[in-house]
Amino acid sequence: MSPEKGPLQLWEENQRQMGNIPGAEIARTLREQFGDVWAPLDSEGGVKPDFEPEMLSLRRKDVVSRFVKAVIQKEAHLVKPSIYGLSLERWIRGKNILGSYLISSAKQEKIGQVYKIAQANVSFLMRNSIRYLWLSASPVVKEHFLLPHKPSGREIKIKQVKKKGLSRPLHPSSKQPVLPPESPIHPKLKEALSGVNFTFIAPESREVLRQVFSEGAHLLTPPGMNPERWTLYRNIFGTFILSKAKLGQIGKIYGISGERARQTNEIVLEKLNFQNKISLKKKPQYRPKEWLLVKDNLGSEIVELLEQGLSADQIKSRFEIGPKRIQAVKALKMLREMGFNIKRVKDSPGEYLRIAQKLMREDLTDEETQVLLDQINGARGIEVLRASGVIISVRDFLLSAGFHFPLFKQQHFYDALIDAGIPLGITESIVQSGPQKGKRYYFFIAARHKKRAEKALKENPDLERFLENPVKQISGPKTEIPNTTKIQKKNGVVSLASALTEFNISYKNRLKLQAIKDALIKASEIPIFQYDTTCYILESDLENVRAFIKSRVV
DNA sequence: TACTACCGAAGCGGTCAGCC
DNA sequence: GGCTGACCGCTTCGGTAGTA
Known part of the structure; x- marks a missing residue:
């Protein structure tokens, strides 16, 4: 654009060259009437958002005037838009009528008389001219005319009058999406x-779409398409691929038929150039x-x-x-x-909670406690009440009290507890399978009777012998002595005899066995324990014992 | 067997431009 | 201003194929 000639002047010359004198006059008048381009800004100086071209209603004459002037400055008005059925003459005629209306105070009827057309036709031609100019305008110019707008019913009606092949209004049957009630x-x-991807199409298709969406390609309205319609289409598409809803359900949500929803998906794929590249089929195996x-x-x-x-x-x-x-x-x-x-837990925790709460009561008599303990059934009940700390198994209680006892001697303690008047609970559990298959019995007392029971048992002369650990260390550096339980359960402890089996030394060769034992004890390098007549070593010393035998004995 | 997607064809209603 | 035809968006219908 020449700096000497502004856009309005260029337009005027252009119109004169084409022999359109009234058009040239309009351009000249516009140039005289208007100064610089004015763009509506918000309070912070930014461009106001949410403008729709339809709001360039003739009733907003001021806005339309500024818009037309901005378009002319960019020379966008010089090129006839490629619109189906729009002749050059009709386009120029529309622009001239629009210009006449904007720069004069004349009513549309008066302008119609000048151009020898009806008022309705004047209005119609001007509206179309605005839209043609809007189409020709650059995005920068359009951006300057983004205005917040709440259209009235009448304006909505005006908004729906559009040119064929440009940006057709939504079909009257297109309703606002009626979303189903939120999932409960x-x-x-x-x-x-929240992190689960609930798409229902094939993962490979999902990945392709994810990439495209991440690039934002779907946000650009395809050429020649109504942005509002495109938004609707991609919403339909998105709802389909991101939900379990079938086409029929999608249609109901958006007020269209399921078939139309399918067609819409096709259109979106076509616009995004994805035909035959991805499948929108939903299969159960695609579900997360x-x-x-x-x-x-x-x-x-x-x-x-x-x-x-x-x-x-x-x-x-x-x-x-x-x-x-x-x-x-x-x-x-x-x-x-x-x-x-x-x-x-299997049983009603509410029931056990009730028992637990009662067992915590300090004023509970022994009889009442016994009644409550008798209500506890099965391993599950024990598990719940032990976890809540109101009962303790007799076995755990005895170990914590420092008693040493083989399993088969536990009956002594049960008898002693009963003799001491300590409430004792017993329950039976049936193990269906596994090494412990069969009946198992659990003995337990109220946790708050622990001290009382300990005192009673320790004062019982028949149980005095169980207070001494029968396991003795007979050789090696001084080490913590494992108790009978550890020995019986082979918990970190192994018998010396079992350690020798790998050297083909068994009980059948007692002389050799005894000789090795004696050698180990004499060397006193490895801790050796004795319980009854059997010698034990710590599992952690197993390698040392093997090395000793290899180097000294075998 | 029921459901769903897909496809093609036909028709409806609205918009638009051209013509008379 | 009314009529007409083209176009567009959409629905409906009938048939087919795939799938649970």
Whole structure:
């Protein structure tokens, strides 16, 4: 653009060259009437957002004038937009009529008389001219005319009058999306699932789309398309791929048919150049495994039951045997892995809570305590009440009190407790399988009777012998002596005889066995313990013993 | 077997431009 | 201003194929 000639002057010359004298006059008048381009700014000096070209209604004559002037400055008015059915003459005629209206105070009817057309036609031609100029305007110019706007009903009606092939209004049947009621998914579950990708199309297609969306390609309105419509289309598309909803459901949400929703998805893929590159098919195998928690609201239901204090088994029993229960078990496992606190106890914790609370009462008589202990059944009950600290197993109690006893001697202690009047609970548990298959018995007392029971047992002369550790260290550096339990359970302790079997020295060769024992004891390099007639070593010394035998004996 | 997606064809209603 | 035809967005319908 020549600095000597402004855009309005260029337009004027252009119009004169084309023989359009009225048009040239309009350009001249515009140049005289208006100064610099004015762009509406917000309070902070930024360009006001949310403008839609339709708001360039003739009723906003001031805005339209500034817009037209800005377009002319950029010479955008010199090129006829490529619009179907728009002739050059009609385009110029529209611009001239628009110019006449903007620079004069004449009513549309008067202008119509000048141009020998009806007022309605004047209005119609001017509206179209504005839109043609809008299409020709650069994004920078358009950006300057972004205005906040709340269209009135009448303006909405005006807004819907558009040119064919440009940016057609939404179809009258296109309603605002009616989103289904929010899923009643439990808030805690919702939070836990926040990182899960709930897309339902093939992972490879999902990945392609993710990349495209991350680049923002979908945010650009394709050429020749109504931005509003494009937004609607990509929303439909997005809702489809990001939800479990089928086409029919998507259609209901957006007030269109399922078929139209399908067609819309096709259009979006076409506009994004994705035909035949990705598949929008939804298959169960594409669903994330967490779908189990969302499907039929199973996860939320379970989380609610967890909040009520139910254990895993109790929740499981709420579902009828069959596929439902299997799903519930899977869901429980999944929720546990996700960090939900799920108790494994089977019986009613409420019932045991009641017993636990009563057992804590200091004023409870021994008879009342015995009644409560008798109400505790099975290993699960023991587990719950032990965990809550109101009962203690006799075995744990004896070990903590410093007694040493082989398992088969425990009966002495049970008898002694009964004799001392200490309430003693007994319950039976059946182990279905495994090495402990069969009946097992649990003996327990109230935790608050611990000191009283300890005093009674330690004062019992028949039990005095169990206060001394029968395990003795007979050789080696002084080490903490393992108790009978560790020896019986082989917990970090092994018999010397078993350590010698790898050298083919067995009980059958007693002389050799004794010789090795004597050598080890004499060397006194390794701690050796004796319980009854058997010698033991610490498991951690096993290698040392082997080395000793290899170097000194074998 | 029921459901869903897909496809093609036909038709409807609205918009628009041109013509008379 | 009314009529007409083209175009567009959308729905409906019938048939087919794939899948749970």
